[in-house]
Amino acid sequence: MIKRIIIIGLSTLVVTVAVLLALLNFSGTTERLAPWQKKVTFPIKVVIDGAPSKQHGLPNAVWNIFISNNKEDAAPIITVKASRGVVDEGPEKPFCEFDVIKLVGRPLIGTDWRMGHVIKDLSPYRDKTVILRMKLKADKPVDFSSASVYLYDGASVKGVSVKHLDQSWKQISLKVPVSQASKVLEVWLRLAIHGTISTKAKIYMADVELDVK
Numbered sequence: 001m002i003k004r005i006i007i008i009g010l011s012t013l014v015v016t017v018a019v020l021l022a023l024l025n026f027s028g029t030t031e032r033l034a035p036w037q038k039k040v041t042f043p044i045k046v047v048i049d050g051a052p053s054k055q056h057g058l059p060n061a062v063w064n065i066f067i068s069n070n071k072e073d074a075a076p077i078i079t080v081k082a083s084r085g086v087v088d089e090g091p092e093k094p095f096c097e098f099d100v101i102k103l104v105g106r107p108l109i110g111t112d113w114r115m116g117h118v119i120k121d122l123s124p125y126r127d128k129t130v131i132l133r134m135k136l137k138a139d140k141p142v143d144f145s146s147a148s149v150y151l152y153d154g155a156s157v158k159g160v161s162v163k164h165l166d167q168s169w170k171q172i173s174l175k176v177p178v179s180q181a182s183k184v185l186e187v188w189l190r191l192a193i194h195g196t197i198s199t200k201a202k203i204y205m206a207d208v209e210l211d212v213k
Contacts, residue, residue: 039064040080042096044117044187045209048124056124061117063096068112077102078113078191087135087169087206095206100142103197116188124212125178125185131211132187133173138165139202146195151176154183165203 044058065080079099084092119125132151143164149172150159158176178185189205191197 040082040096040115042082042205042208043094045207046124046212047209048212050213053124056121058117058119063115063117065115066112080115093206095204098191098203098205100191100197100200100203103200112190112193114188114190114193116186119185119187122178122182122185125210126180126182127178129175129177129213130185131173131175131213132209133171133211134189134208135169135171135206136162136165136189137167137169137204139167139204140199141166142201142203143198144191144195145197146190146193147197148188148190149174150188150190152184152186152188153178154186155181159188165201169206 040063041060042063044061046053046057048056063080077100079101081097081099082094083097084094087093087095130151132149134149136149141164144162147162148159149162150157151174153176158174160172160174162170162172187208187210191203
């Protein structure tokens with residue numbers, strides 16, 4: 001089916017198209033929790049009207065790890081663990097470590113690796129703007145042909161591409177409105193879809209925050 005897409009911004013368009021393709025039922029593909037590791041617990045800080053919210057904070061957010069591919073061994077093998085350490089030369093805090101131990105050496109149609117948390121109680125978010133922030137880095141320079149960070153509300157997708165990481169923390173930020181029609185709010189980090197990761201590396205995520213205004 002051919003859809004007409006109005007180009008608003010190249011980066012957002014690429015991410016949106018990639019996400020929408022992943023949500024389709026590819027012929028011959030299966031989507032499942034990653035067989036080697038299904039989830040990890042990692043906190044999401046929630047800030048409402050400028051103040052951290054204990055009531056709606058997500059200190060024990062469960063992130064599910066999904067793959068979707070044509071063959072059992074087609075997806076990159078990425079192990080994930082939650083740890084504590086120094087971020088930006090500050091005090092110790094949680095960070096998430098992704099260890100890419102098997103590469104996608106060439107683009108593979110139907111191959112997807114992503115990790116996300118689903119928020120079902122939208123009462124703090126409805127009719128407000130949500131800004132997702134997180135920091136990413138790697139232990140060595142690494143390029144991604146299809147990585148992204150995105151939010152999904154059950155109907156639409158907003159995301160930003162992640163093309164390159166190195167040893168310096170990269171701040172990721174994106175803004176979305178949450179309407180009364182929104183069914184869920186899903187936070188996703190995708191490392192590969194129909195694409196490649198340039199080298200085996202350790203990738204780190206920290207300071208995940210939802211700023212609600």
